[in-house]
Amino acid sequence: MLQASPSPTSSLAARRPGARLAWIGQGFLLLLAAVVLYILITNFLKDPPLFIQVVLSGLQLGFVYALVALGYTMVYGIVRLINFAHGDVFMVGAFVSFYAVTRFQLHAWPAAVFPGLPAGWVVVIGSLTVVLLSMIVCMSMAVTIERVAYKPLRDAPRIAALITAIGVSFFLEFFGALYFVFSPRFIPYQRPFEVVTWYIKDGIHLVQVGQAPPPGSITFSNIFLIIVVASVLVRVVLQFLVRRTKIGKAMRATSFDKPTSRLMGINVDGVISVTFAVGAAFAGMGGVLYAIAYPSIWTQLGILPGLKAFVAAVLGGIGSIPGAFVGALIMGQAEALTMGYISTPMRDAVAFTILIVVLLVKPTGLFGEAAGEKA
Amino acid sequence: MLLEVKDLHVFYGAIHALQGVSFSIDEGEIVTLIGANGAGKSTTLKTISGLLRPRAGDVLLNGRSITTIAAEEIVRRGIIHVPEGRKIFAPLTVQENLEMGAFTRDNPDEIRQSMERVFKSFPRLKERLNQYGGTLSGGEQQMLAIGRGMMARPKVLLLDEPSMGLAPILVEEIFRIIQEINSQGVAILLVEQNALMALSVAHRGYVLETGRIVLQGSGQELLHDPQVIKAYLGGH
Numbered sequence: 001m002l003q004a005s006p007s008p009t010s011s012l013a014a015r016r017p018g019a020r021l022a023w024i025g026q027g028f029l030l031l032l033a034a035v036v037l038y039i040l041i042t043n044f045l046k047d048p049p050l051f052i053q054v055v056l057s058g059l060q061l062g063f064v065y066a067l068v069a070l071g072y073t074m075v076y077g078i079v080r081l082i083n084f085a086h087g088d089v090f091m092v093g094a095f096v097s098f099y100a101v102t103r104f105q106l107h108a109w110p111a112a113v114f115p116g117l118p119a120g121w122v123v124v125i126g127s128l129t130v131v132l133l134s135m136i137v138c139m140s141m142a143v144t145i146e147r148v149a150y151k152p153l154r155d156a157p158r159i160a161a162l163i164t165a166i167g168v169s170f171f172l173e174f175f176g177a178l179y180f181v182f183s184p185r186f187i188p189y190q191r192p193f194e195v196v197t198w199y200i201k202d203g204i205h206l207v208q209v210g211q212a213p214p215p216g217s218i219t220f221s222n223i224f225l226i227i228v229v230a231s232v233l234v235r236v237v238l239q240f241l242v243r244r245t246k247i248g249k250a251m252r253a254t255s256f257d258k259p260t261s262r263l264m265g266i267n268v269d270g271v272i273s274v275t276f277a278v279g280a281a282f283a284g285m286g287g288v289l290y291a292i293a294y295p296s297i298w299t300q301l302g303i304l305p306g307l308k309a310f311v312a313a314v315l316g317g318i319g320s321i322p323g324a325f326v327g328a329l330i331m332g333q334a335e336a337l338t339m340g341y342i343s344t345p346m347r348d349a350v351a352f353t354i355l356i357v358v359l360l361v362k363p364t365g366l367f368g369e370a371a372g373e374k375a
Numbered sequence: 376m377l378l379e380v381k382d383l384h385v386f387y388g389a390i391h392a393l394q395g396v397s398f399s400i401d402e403g404e405i406v407t408l409i410g411a412n413g414a415g416k417s418t419t420l421k422t423i424s425g426l427l428r429p430r431a432g433d434v435l436l437n438g439r440s441i442t443t444i445a446a447e448e449i450v451r452r453g454i455i456h457v458p459e460g461r462k463i464f465a466p467l468t469v470q471e472n473l474e475m476g477a478f479t480r481d482n483p484d485e486i487r488q489s490m491e492r493v494f495k496s497f498p499r500l501k502e503r504l505n506q507y508g509g510t511l512s513g514g515e516q517q518m519l520a521i522g523r524g525m526m527a528r529p530k531v532l533l534l535d536e537p538s539m540g541l542a543p544i545l546v547e548e549i550f551r552i553i554q555e556i557n558s559q560g561v562a563i564l565l566v567e568q569n570a571l572m573a574l575s576v577a578h579r580g581y582v583l584e585t586g587r588i589v590l591q592g593s594g595q596e597l598l599h600d601p602q603v604i605k606a607y608l609g610g611h
Contacts, residue, residue, distance in 0.1 A: 246478070253464045253475050259426055260462040265450030265479035265527065 029361065043341050049218050054340035055333065060224050060293060062332020063231035067286030068309035069316070069324035070238060071279025077319040078255045078275045080158060084165040085145060087306015088172035089138050089280050093287025094297050095182050096134040098189055106130055107192035127192040131288050138284030139277040146276045151269065169306075176299035189295035196222045223293050230289060234282055235325055241278070242321065251275055255319070304348060308335070311355040317368025326366060330354075376435070377402050377562050378423070378454070378531050383432035385415075385422050392418045394586040395432070400531060400564055405557050407565040407573040407594070409607055410583035416566040417459050419583070420533045423564075424456035425449040436531075451479045453530030457537065459566075461520040465509025469500055472508050472519055476526030486526070493522040496552050514545040521552065531562045538569045550576050570607035574598045582607070 044051040068090050075083045100106040107126035110117050117125075149168050153161045177184040197207040201217035213219050242248040254261045254271045262268055290305060291297050309324075312331040316323025331351060338350040358365060378400040385393040393415045400406045408416050421427040423434050425446030434442050441449055464472050473493060477486045494501040497518040503511060511519060517537055524532055534553065538546040550572050557563050567573035574580050580597045582590035590602065597603050 246474070249467065249471050249474060250478065252467055252471075256464050256466055257462055260458060260464070261475075262426065262446040263424060263450065263456045263458060263462075264475045264523075265447045266475070267445075267447050 025360065029357065039341060040337065049216050050340075052218050054336050056218065056220055056224065057340075058333040058336025059329070060227050060332070061335055062329040063227045064286050064290050064293065065305065065309045065312050065331050066231050066325045066328035067234060067282045067289070068305060069312040069328045070234070070321060071283045072310050072313040073316070073318055073321060073324040074251075074275050074279045076313070077321075078251060078272055079150070079154070079161075081150060081161050081165060082310065082318075083150075083276075083279075084162070084306070084310075085168040085172060086279065086283055087302035087304075087309070088169050088176075089142055089145075089302070090283040090287040090290070090306060091176070091297075091299060091302030092141060092172065093134040093138045093284030094189070094291035094301060095176070095287075095299075096137045096284070097130045097192070097288040097291060098187065098297060100130045100133055101192050102190045106133065123193045130192050131285055134288045135281040135284040138280040138287070142276040142280030142283075143273050146273060151272075169303075173299050173303070182299050184299065186296050186298045189291045189297050191292050191295060193222075223289075227289050227293065230285060234285070238278075238282075238321060247271065247274055308348075308351050311351055311358075313365075314355060315358050315365055317365030319369070320365065320367040323365055323367030376400070377404075377437065378564070379433075379435040379438075380419070380423065381433045381435065383419070383422060383434070384430045385418055385427055386430050387418075392586055393422065393429070393432075396583070396586070396588055397432075398581045398588060398591070400562050402562055403557070403560060404579065405553070405563045405565060405577045405594075407567055407577035407580040408583050409567055409570040409573055409580060409597075409603075411606075412568070413585075414583040415586045416583055417535055418586075420456055420458075420535050420564070420566055423449075424454060424533060426456075447479075450527060453528070454533065455524045455527045455529035455531070456533040457520050457524040457535060459535035459539070461513075461516045463508035463511065463516045463519055463523075465507060467508055468505050469503045469508060469511070469519060470505065472523050473500075473526050476523035479527060489526050489528065493525050496525075496555060497522050513540050514542065514548075517541060517545070517549060518552075521549070521556075525556065529561055531564060532556065533564045533566075535566045536568060537565070538567065538572060546572060570603065571598070574603075 068086065071086050071089075072083065075081060075086070107130050108122065109129060110122045110125045111119075145168055149164050150161055153164060176182040197213070197219050198204050198221075199207055199213035199217040199219045201214055207213050207219065240248075242251060250261065250264075250266045250271050251274070253264065254266060254268050258268050261271075286305075287302070290301075308331055309328060312327035313324045314327070315330060316325065316327030318324075331354065334350055334354060335347045338347045342350075362368075376399045380396060380398050383393050383396045384391070396415065396419055398406070398408070408419060410416050418427065422429050422442075425441070425444060425448075429442055432442075433440050436452055436454060441452065441454070444452075464475060467475065470490075473490055474486070477489060480486055480489075499515055500518055500522055503515060508516065508519060521534070521537065524534075537549050537553065541549065546569065553563060553565065554576055565573055565577060574594045574597050577594040580592065580594050581588050582597065582603060590597065590600065592600065598608075
């Protein structure tokens with residue numbers, strides 16, 4: 001904190017030596033914003049369908065990030081911990097679905113059990129089963145991690161729990177890399193359903209197999225639709241959970257004040273477990289969808305999406321659920337637009353530049369409350 | 376005895392905060408603990424409600440020890456602690472705060488009845504039902520805190536400084552309601568710095584000084600005790 005100078009004659013600038021620097025910084029940021037805006041507008045005018053295509057791919061990415069960011073923000077809201085292992089829970093979600101589909105053909109169970117079922121239903125029910133299994137495995141794993149690694153440190157300084165979270169994250173990545181676990185290789189991911197693509201040009205048409213969509217059209221796939229629907233659905237369910245249900249209200253109470261929540265008869269440890277479980281379930285779903293969308297998996301698959309979802313949560317205001325969602329959508333756009341108009345390797349640089357800018361300009365994020373260090 | 380505290384010793388690290396505190400509350404009583412800042416009043420309440428663990432001594436509810444039971448379980452047994460500083464859930468609405476008070480209960484009809492009873496005592500809360508707890512005035516927050524406590528259907532209500540920071544007219548109102556709640560058969564343990572008000576409504580009182588009970592008696596006795604007058608009632 002800057003301290004007021006004892007001298008009454010000192011000028012404003014002298015009392016706040018950072019003021020001029022901050023002004024330069026803001027000027028730089030405004031310039032940056034102007035350049036970004038210029039690039040976007042010129043590119044949009046140059047080729048609108050391409051621009052929309054890029055935005056759609058950003059939406060797909062953003063909605064997956066949203067699923068992960070919700071878990072970060074919920075857990076932070078309730079235990080003030082950045083759960084760095086969250087991205088690895090996401091990875092485990094992808095792997096569970098891989099084994100379920102490739103080894104055990106779980107996605108085909110409705111056909112085996114009900115031979116007369118129409119193929120469409122087999123795919124829908126089978127795929128949902130796979131997602132559900134991943135979610136359940138991730139939930140139980142996150143609850144276990146919380147009990148074993150975080151709960152004993154509940155009253156320790158926060159940095160201890162944070163370092164532990166990083167430790168858990170490494171453990172999952174490198175334990176998973178053992179040959180008898182997931183192996184350290186990239187593994188091609190087999191989708192539980194076929195990709196169907198449509199293009200928009202004078203109406204919506206199906207893209208036939210082996211045929212390219214006509215130039216100047218906008219394409220989207222069933223994967224895109226599934227990701228958008230799943231993510232929006234999760235958002236709605238979560239809103240209902242947090243606002244309307246008893247456990248959700250207890251979550252908000254616990255997040256605000258743990259001792260007083262206990263005086264209400266709320267089992268605070270139980271509420272924390274539920275929060276981890278819900279966040280992990282969404283991450284598990286996100287992991288499956290991510291693998292379906294970008295079908296090559298390995299044990300460090302969760303690191304970058306996890307970190308980017310974390311940036312999204314910070315951008316939206318960590319602890320805020322709507323913030324995480326909006327932040328994730330912005331991150332998706334930033335990345336897709338970078339890939340489309342600057343260069344693909346720049347995507348990560350831009351993502352983390354956003355983190356730095358947010359921390360410099362508005363550390364509380366878009367929807368964050370003034371950072372209060374609540375006991 | 377409904378609630379009995381026996382030779383309670385509580386430490387904060389190396390600090391011996393309670394040094395053998397014993398007292399009791401019978402059904403239907405208002406008992407007050409008075410004492411200066413740091414005498415151990417709030418510590419006593421936190422130990423009874425399970426937020427703190429005693430190093431020695433015992434807390435008995437209907438003759439059964441509750442010192443090893445988790446705070447949330449103690450709530451289920453009927454001891455409700457309305458903490459110092461109200462501790463309203465600021466991001467929850469008034470209604471949600473009251474619902475949290477009834478967290479241990481399941482029957483929605485009964486909960487609604489309890490809420491109606493709270494509104495009878497505190498009509499102001501009904502007007503503010505959908506407002507966030509953090510936007511209430513200090514007096515309203517205190518009403519909400521007590522109302523929230525009532526939602527759990529307490530056998531014993533522990534009130535920590537309910538008059539703190541309130542205008543005199545509100546203090547009178549709060550004490551009137553405390554007596555009203557008591558007349559419905561709820562035993563009350565009242566911790567207060569406002570010794571005059573506390574002793575005038577209490578059946579019995581205890582004076583706490585640096586972690587020890589130094590004086591006890593009926594409310595009226597203590598109100599006329601020269602030591603109490605000198606130390607806590609600002610008299611001469």
